[in-house]
Structure formats: C-alpha cells, structure tokens
Amino acid sequence: MGMTRRNILSMGSAGLVAAVAGKAWGQSFPVVLNQRYPDPSVEILDPSFAKYRIYSASVEKLATGMRWAEGPAYFPEEGYLLLSDIPNNRIMKYDEVNETFTVFRSPANFANGNARDREGRLITCEHSVTRRVTRTERDGTITVLADRFEGKRLNAPNDVVVKSDGTIWFTDPLFGIHGNYEGEQAEPEQATNVYRIDADGKLNAVITDLVNPNGLAFSPDEKKLYVVEWKGTPNRSIWSYDVGADGTASNKTKLIDAADFGALDGFRVDRDGNLWCGYGSNGALKEKPISVAGRDVYELKGKSEDLDGVMVFNPQGKPIGFIRLPERCANLAFGGPKGNRLYMASSHSLYALYVGAQGAV
Template sequence: MTQDTDLLPGRLLRRPGPPAAVEDFPGVDIRDERLAVVLSPDASLLLLYEGTLHGEGTIWDPAHDRLVWSDVSNRRLLAWHPDGHVDVVIDGTYFMNGNALDSDGRLIHCEHGRRCISRSDEDGGALPIVTHYQGKRLNSPNDVTVAADGAIWFTDPTFGLLMPSQGSLVTPELDHRSVYRFDEQHGGLQRMADFQQPNGLAFSPDGRTLYVSDTALSLGEIPHCKAGETHEIIAFDVGDDSTLSNRRPFCQTEHGYPDGFRVDRRGWVWTTAGDGIHIIAPDATGLGFIATPETPSNCAFGGPEMTRLFIAAKSYLLAIDLVE
C-alpha cells in the first residue's frame, strides 16, 4: 500500500514576518566596560519562534543562510530563515539534541534515541557515523563540536537513557560518562576525559583550550533520579596531539546549571544558566548577563557577520544583536 502524501504534515511552522520584541525585557546587564563595546544595554531581545517543547542544539548554517536547532521532545530538526519563516528540516528524528557543522559544512547531530553521532544526508535523513566505544553502545550523545583539524568532539552523558521524553529507558552499557574525539579520516574514537554528566563543549578561538560543562545537578529534574553536585564549566589545555591536560574549574553558575554555550572570537564564553545567558572572559571575570523569559539550553552566533546571538530557551527561539 502506497503512502498518501496528501496526508503528510506540512513543513512550514512560521510564515515570513518580522520578529516581536520580548516584553518586559530589562535590558542587558553590563558588568564590565568591555562588553559595552560589543552589546548595547538597550538592545532588544527578539522572539523569533514559539512552539518547541525543548529547544536545543543551535547552529548557524551559512551554506543555507539559516539557523538550525533541535526540538528534542517533538523529534524535529528545525530551521529559522532571515525572512522570519521557520520550517522542518528533518521530521521524526531520533531525539536529536546537539548539532554542529563538519569541516565540509555538513550537519552533524547528537541522537539520544539511536545513541549515536549522525550526519545529515542528501535525502533529508541522517546516517549514524559513531555508535560504539570498545564494542559497547554509547550512552546518549548530547552536544558536539568540530575542531580545526576536522575531528568531531562530543559529550556522552546518560540523560537520554533516563527520560522517555528525550530517548528511552535503557541500562547503560558503559560505566563512564565521557568526552570523546572522533577522527573520521583515520577511523579512531578516543575517550578524552570523564565527568559526572558532561553536557556542552566548545574550543577557544586558538583551539588551545577546551571547555566542557558538567551538569549532574540537572538529574534532580528527572523523576526517580537524585541530583548530582556539579553545575560548572571545566577548562582543559589542548596539546598539539589533541590530548587534554591541566584540568581546572572555569566557572560555576549560581542559578541552575551551564547547559550549552559558545566561545566567541574574543575568547569570551557565552553560557546558558537557569536565569539567562552569562558572558565570561577567559580569566573567569563576569562581563554581563542577558535575562531570558525561560531557561535557555543553548546558544549560537549567526547571521552574515556572525553578530546575532541566537538562544534556544525551551519553547522559544530568541535572538539579540551585537554591536560588532
């Protein structure tokens, strides 16, 4: 029996049109004069889209002039376009979470459901490229980034094995929760560092520092789970051979936990927390704060000049424009 394509859902979720400004936005909290050069205290927080169940994994896709992000629980990969319209890139995902672009500009995804790293294909689907470590299935890859040498780095906590709304209830095969490096050219998967529950990760502009958030505290939000203690970002030195050393605390959030984050060209860390986006200098000095109407989970820079910060905050896709 052939499928009646007339019964399939449409892909358009928002029609073209300008964004709305978030009401009651208090403005940007400038705590260091360096931030005032980059972000106006009077900048508007823009509402680009409303309707996700759990927005995550923001990434700017320059080849298609769009912002791509995941609606994890709705099992959709979405795209916002500069004319304001939002459409579905992949429908019926296996609980995609974090996204990145590989060295060839192709989309790379973390999947909770298939417990893998996948790559988008030309047919509008995604093919798994990393599924096991030493013969055992991964936990539930959460966030991913690509280093300057093309290697794919990702975090592998157990969140997707504990929440049916973001994966399925499965006993882990691995006894650790780690950050991995996948060198696709040589086919190697390396376990780089262990954590309680690794989450977001990003490199400094020179590639010499890797930041990883550990968010075991968030386990307390899951039924029948006990909250862990960690709600911090850890920094590592990255060697010429990609090994990690000099593990050290970078920052800890007072509200909630640092989920996803980005590092800009200045080396500043723009991290989510329970109350919004915190901007932090490499020396851990707090530069400022952007309050959000819902708890954000991830953010990314985008636009033609990469001067717009996109923020996924549960049901919202938000944005704020930088001065430079």
C-alpha cells in the same frame, strides 16, 4: 495572519496560543520584547562587557511552539539555523531571509546537539533510541560516525563541536536514556565520557572523569577545551583542559562554578575568548519548606526569573554580562551574515540579539 507585535498584543494569551499551535511556526514571528534603547534585558555586570552591547539592538522572539529547544547550528551559506525540539523528536529550521520556522527533519531520533562541519555538512547528536553521532551528506543521506565505543553502545550523545583539523568532539551523558520524555529509557553501557572522532573514523575517549558532561567548546586558538559538568560538585561547573597537538586533553582546571544555582548547559565562545552560556535554574530545592496557602512548599534555591537567560564570562571565568530572557536558555549559536547575531534556544522558543561580538568558529 502574519505574526507582528501589534496583532499579538491584540490577540491576548488565548489567541496567541491558538496562533502558534499546529503549523503556525511556518509564519513570520518576530517579537521585540522591550521597546526601550538600550534594551534593559542586556545587563552589564562588568564595564568590559559594554562594548558588546549594541545600543539600538533588542532581544527578539523569532519563533515558539517547541517543548525543549536545544542544539542550534548556523549555516552561513544558506542563511538558516537548525535547532532541535527534543521531546517532539524533530529538528526545526529558522530561515533568517524569509523569517520562516519550519520542520527540517521528523522524526529525528531525538536529536540534541547539532554542528556544522568544515565542509558545511550537518553533524547531529541523536541522543536516544539510535544513540549515535551522524553526518548529513549534501545529497541528504545520513552517515553514522559513531554509535559504539569498545563494543558497547554510547549513552546519549549530547553536544558536539568540530575542530579546525576536522576532528569531531562530543559529550555522552545519560540524559536521553534516563527517562521517556526526551527519548526512551534504557540502561547505560558506558561511563559518561567526552569523545573525539578522528579523520580516519577512530573514536577516542578523551575525557573520562566528568559526571554527565554537557556543553563543550574550544577557545579561539583551540589550545583549550571547555566542558560543562552537569553533576559538578557542589554546583554545575565549566572545566578547562589544555589540548595537545596529538588531541589529548590535560591539566584539568575549574574555570566557572555556578554558585548561584545556575544551570550551565550549552555555550559558545566569541573571538575575544568570552564564554556565552545558556543559563537558568538548576532545580535545586531549599532544605526547608515555606507555608503557601496552608501548604508546605519547597522553593528553588535559585529562582528561574532571576537566572533565565545567557550569562557571559570572560576568559578568566568572571561574569561580565547577562542577557535576561523569559525562558531558560539551553544553548546558543552565533550566526547572521556577519556572525554577530546571537541565536538563543530557550525552552519553548527561539530568541535572537545582535551583539558587538562574533563567534570564534
């Protein structure tokens, strides 16, 4: 049975769970979350965001059945999106032509971030066990680009971006080795750095002063590099660096502070320089519990139902728009034939929305 909104509603929750279990992800699964135009899920926080909301475009749920969706990368030549399902140790493939969702690679060495290089090849951060950055060649063979720095193993390569000169930049926090849910627990051997792989294969530690750097992206002119600091103080933050002609990063400046206890994660930049950021609760608890059914319960400082989605900031760091989702968005990518379809990897599911913006890269 094809997945349509009509038969999903008729199934009920038990039927839906059964339908998406097993190999149901190979079926078409578009679900429109809201029927009204404009979609109330797309919130304008500043008038400047109005031009990016398409009046007759709605948030669509394209696929589900993952445990933690991450690292989407779009391949325009073939018209498909790859994204990681980290705890299930696989990379998934959404074909936007056939509207199918299938396994691309399993096992995948607990892949996290993915990117397309300038020659159309897949770059992957394998963030546990192998703890390396790889390139998938056109014949399917895998080339290891980086797995050690100064003789010691990398921690857990997380997110990756490819600059126009072909250099590959990635973050190396601890998430893939600090437990056994998204890989295998292990002791770190490095500081949590941001690295650059040059065309000759040399690995350089470009940024060394961030605690667990996460998502990263360049401004449209590539003169600035933005990096999420997962352990920012007092909140998660995005820092801006000036990028020199020699590939160095300097003039560290805080651009965004998630003061609402939002969980800044992966993000992308559009051609106007706006930052489209995966968002959700950072899990911080209130200092004092409340009584619930006779039990003391510590609530979240930032509630998931208020924060889950995509927060859009202008180049000055001001929030201008919010796309509300029923699940926390970890990362996203611009895709579609015209680069204006926003794909959102969100906890268990993949969502999409056509917007009046195009990705910068």
